[in-house]
Amino acid sequence: EAKSRGPNNYILFEPEMQAKVARRAKLEGELRRAIDQDRLAVHYQPLVDLRTGDVCGFEALARWTNEDGEQVPPNVFIPLAEETGLITLLFQQLLRQACEAAKSWSDEMVLSFNLSPVQMEDRMLPARILDILGKAGLPPQRLEIEITENALIADPALAEQIMQSLNAAGIQIALDDFGTGYSNLSQLARFRFDKIKIDKSFVATCGKDERSEKIIQAMLSLSRSLHARTTVEGVEDYGQLAHFVSHGCDIGQGYFFGKPIPAEEVPGFLRRRERVLSTA
Ligand code: C2E
Ligand code: MG
Ligand code: MG
Ligand code: MG
Numbered sequence: 001e002a003k004s005r006g007p008n009n010y011i012l013f014e015p016e017m018q019a020k021v022a023r024r025a026k027l028e029g030e031l032r033r034a035i036d037q038d039r040l041a042v043h044y045q046p047l048v049d050l051r052t053g054d055v056c057g058f059e060a061l062a063r064w065t066n067e068d069g070e071q072v073p074p075n076v077f078i079p080l081a082e083e084t085g086l087i088t089l090l091f092q093q094l095l096r097q098a099c100e101a102a103k104s105w106s107d108e109m110v111l112s113f114n115l116s117p118v119q120m121e122d123r124m125l126p127a128r129i130l131d132i133l134g135k136a137g138l139p140p141q142r143l144e145i146e147i148t149e150n151a152l153i154a155d156p157a158l159a160e161q162i163m164q165s166l167n168a169a170g171i172q173i174a175l176d177d178f179g180t181g182y183s184n185l186s187q188l189a190r191f192r193f194d195k196i197k198i199d200k201s202f203v204a205t206c207g208k209d210e211r212s213e214k215i216i217q218a219m220l221s222l223s224r225s226l227h228a229r230t231t232v233e234g235v236e237d238y239g240q241l242a243h244f245v246s247h248g249c250d251i252g253q254g255y256f257f258g259k260p261i262p263a264e265e266v267p268g269f270l271r272r273r274e275r276v277l278s279t280a
Contacts, residue, residue, distance in 0.1 A: 043262055053277060059113075149175065
């Protein structure tokens with residue numbers, strides 16, 4: 001029967017394919033239920049002002065433990081949510097959660113939240129975000145939205161419009177994973193960013209060879225000439241930190257400062273940090 005429908009249908013009946021389709025369908029069902037039951041969590045990773053050493057905010061990172069008790073990485077369930085249209089629900093649920101958490105932090109701390117590229121095709125996005133902020137009572141100035149270069153490709157005019165609305169409301173915009181995406185620099189110039197986040201793949205290569213060194217310097221200088229602050233992602237040791245500090249990078253993020261933690265661990269993390277800094 002399958003064979004009679006031609007080669008394309010036949011492919012679907014290959015056992016490996018079939019298993020893959022079944023796994024995906026199961027995961028999609030589980031993700032739907034997890035969203036329905038509000039079982040997704042947000043963890044928070046510190047962002048550190050490299051001039052003062054102060055924690056200037058946290059990046060919200062989605063976490064999901066499935067029904068078998070396994071941690072499903074965001075790099076798996078976020079693309080699934082994008083493909084199935086669940087991303088808007090997931091986003092709203094997690095942003096609500098994160099706003100509640102951020103309200104208990106000090107007023108200077110920003111909540112940085114990732115957007116999926118497909119969300120930049122949603123005209124209602126600024127209204128959705130402002131509605132959540134309003135209900136949570138979190139000032140728009142406390143929110144920063146992270147988008148990747150890929151978010152600007154599908155509909156650049158709409159992306160620009162959305163970014164302008166967010167900016168007009170006082171929400172900050174960061175360009176995430178800079179240097180790994182589309183990188184059409186002439187296109188990038190039409191968008192305004194408050195922050196540019198240098199991808200962690202560049203940290204791994206820093207100080208190793210002259211060529212990657214030059215690229216890092218070029219990214220930092222581009223960021224500066226666009227009047228954006230620069231964040232370095234994925235700092236894992238002191239050497240990497242010293243390197244980016246010497247290049248005038250503004251903000252650091254990475255395991256060296258702290259891993260993503262649940263909301264309830266944030267106050268303790270900040271207290272411990274205070275103690276360490278005051279005895280240093
Ligand atoms: P991202 O936005 O670039 O987030 C940074 C990722 O690097 C996080 O991975 C974080 O845990 C990891 N990281 C931070 N410091 C270090 C370090 O020092 N070393 C190493 N090796 N890794 C570090 P995570 O949490 O697995 O998230 C992966 C990606 O999934 C994120 O990359 C983001 O693109 C996406 N994501 C996570 N949460 C959300 C969300 O709520 N919405 C959307 N749309 N995307 C999300
Ligand atoms: Mg991010
Ligand atoms: Mg990133
Ligand atoms: Mg990333």
